[in-house]
Amino acid sequence: MSKLTSYLGGLIAIVSVNAFSEYDLNMTRGVTSVSRDIYGLHMMVFWVCVAIAIIVFSIMIYSLIVHRKSQGAVAANFHESTKAELLWTGIPIIILVLMAIPASSTLIDLEDTSKAQMTIKITGHQWKWQYDYPKEGISFISNLKQNSKDAIYSKNKHENYLLEVDNNLVLPVDTSIRFLITSNDVIHNWWVPDFGVKQDANPGFINDAWAKIDEIGTYRGQCAELCGKDHGFMPIVVDVVSKADYAQWVLKKQITKAAKLTQSRKTWSEKDLTSLGKKVYNTNCSSCHGITGKGIPGIFPALRGSSVATGDIKNHIGIVLHGKAGTAMASYKNILGDADIAAVITFERNSFGNQMGDLVQPSDIKSAR
Structure with missing residues (x-):
């Protein structure tokens, strides 16, 4: 008896853990009004489906039990029923219309x-x-952080x-922000679940999205379109x-931009060029040409x-x-500054x-631009 009790207790614990873990698979509620509206719409449709399933399967199970042959039930013999046709056509239409009203409102928003x-x-x-920031005059590249690159072939994976990236996108809280999303090469997808934003980045086109973030914090996302190795x-x-x-932060970035302009005017030593060039290469070039x-x-x-x-x-x-047409070699003219390009070529x-x-x-x- 004690073994049975122990077994049942363990089984209940496993089921409970699995049940609670399922909540982690649900849609993210998010920190913007749009993401919360999408989450609310998702949950409404989910519970409507649950209610329909309960009603339909309850009727099926009831019919199977009560109207079985062993109880003397005789199958009805009829060709069609106008009432049944109206019911199973009309009710789904009403349900769909009722769901379409909040769905349309969310889509418009x-x-x-x-x-x-x-x-x-x-x-x-590919792949950054x-x-x-047009108004602030700020521009930067965000790459996978070096510690993640170093850990790719290591057993020790960090949190x-x-x-993690080397340059985080920084945004102000309680501000309505418009995102203009495009691509320089292939189709990517900018996806941050907590914002309710998932938009394709298509070369030659600009898609847009928006978010007003309510809570201060760090939020993570990924490219959600298969875009290469x-x-x-x-x-x-x-x-x-x-x-x-x-x-x-904007002021600090603007000061850094001014400092880089100053750097582009000075003459660099071989040691400094090689040191900077190695960092630029590891960040921007090693994924294709290899670390060695x-x-x-x-x-x-x-x-x-x-x-x-x-060569020349x-x-x-x-x-x-300017890149090389017909290959994966991208143009770095508008990605890297003069000092960075000079350093990486020297390296x-x-x-x-x-x-x-x-x-x-x-x-x-500067002369070659």
């Missing part, structure tokens, strides 16, 4: 960006996100593995801060001993700036066994 107080342009790249490595991290903290410059045979070319990294330096600069021409001895200065990049 989802597409209405007319009350936006600020705009963020989001551009998808670019964020532009938020593959869900590193699709799983382009997460989204958004820091929602107070309006005062946002103003301070060997590339991926048949897919992405190696830089070690390549005709680009050991002007051609090398031109490919990094590529003097690493992986490419001892060219070339130094590319930011002024060279």
